Amino acid sequence: MQKQLTNSEGHGKKLSQSSISPEDFAILMRVAETFRKGKPYTFFEVIQPFNEVRLSADLPANMSVQQLVERLDFLVHSNLLRSRFSRKLLRCPKCGGALLNPRTACTSCRSEDITKSLILMHSCGAVIPENVVKTLVVCPKCRDTLEKSSNTAGFRFVCNTCGNIFTEPLCLTECFSCGWFDELKNADQMILREYELTDQGLSLIESADPLKILIRKLVSDGFEIREKVEVTGLSGTKHLLDVVATSSEKSETRIYTVKYRVTSLDIVSWTVKRFDIEKTSIQGVVGRVRWFIAGVEVENAAFKTGETFGIEVEKI
Numbered sequence: 001m002q003k004q005l006t007n008s009e010g011h012g013k014k015l016s017q018s019s020i021s022p023e024d025f026a027i028l029m030r031v032a033e034t035f036r037k038g039k040p041y042t043f044f045e046v047i048q049p050f051n052e053v054r055l056s057a058d059l060p061a062n063m064s065v066q067q068l069v070e071r072l073d074f075l076v077h078s079n080l081l082r083s084r085f086s087r088k089l090l091r092c093p094k095c096g097g098a099l100l101n102p103r104t105a106c107t108s109c110r111s112e113d114i115t116k117s118l119i120l121m122h123s124c125g126a127v128i129p130e131n132v133v134k135t136l137v138v139c140p141k142c143r144d145t146l147e148k149s150s151n152t153a154g155f156r157f158v159c160n161t162c163g164n165i166f167t168e169p170l171c172l173t174e175c176f177s178c179g180w181f182d183e184l185k186n187a188d189q190m191i192l193r194e195y196e197l198t199d200q201g202l203s204l205i206e207s208a209d210p211l212k213i214l215i216r217k218l219v220s221d222g223f224e225i226r227e228k229v230e231v232t233g234l235s236g237t238k239h240l241l242d243v244v245a246t247s248s249e250k251s252e253t254r255i256y257t258v259k260y261r262v263t264s265l266d267i268v269s270w271t272v273k274r275f276d277i278e279k280t281s282i283q284g285v286v287g288r289v290r291w292f293i294a295g296v297e298v299e300n301a302a303f304k305t306g307e308t309f310g311i312e313v314e315k316i
Ligand SMILES: [Zn+2]
Pocket: 122, 123, 124, 125, 126, 139, 140, 141, 142, 143, 144
């Protein structure tokens, strides 16, 4: 059985949905970050010492590994992402454990009592383990003397239980967690892939980037824009303000944080930042200061939360 973390089929949940969701957009944005630096993106981190697979990115709505895999499959299927093999982990098919203890055994009797030994090849073709040679006077096969025409034929495995001599041992494995014991080839394979944007994915990101949409809108409303403004908070923490927009008549300054989808939680964390920022410490601030959070999609509860915290919520 092979478990793939991508390109898998029959996950239960349909992938037939044709429009991309805010979650899909967040996934594409994540890939875009490294894509711009010329690197593929991998969503999975393998944590040692237990080979545990975790999501390496904080993705929206507490997406599980399984849900992420489904969305990635869908995005690859929709030709917005392409993927390639990154690495593989072997898993216990019984409990999913990733700590497998490898063992080698005799191909004939499966005994683990095998020794790697230098092998002598007699002129008649008989193979004799080196340690056995000392105890022999004549070749056990042709009965001729051994010194005459023996030469070494490299290493082989010798079974101390049944005497079998073989080149490749049987690979067995045992699961540390549940004790499952079988041939290694019967372990589940978990394949981790890495992702890149396709041309189609890239153009979607560029046309749908909420920050770009917001800026176009503010510019056409006559605002002067500064992007990614760095400011040091009262706590000493550095904050990056997505957009600082000043009205043409210099009567107000809008400070924006921009998300694809705005949730109540985003407002709470924006509020925490806001309390850490002394507005006079932001360069070029004039007039009345208004704090905004903007997104293409806004969770219903977010408007009310915004009101509570004095943050204006704007749907782009
Ligand atoms: Zn011989």
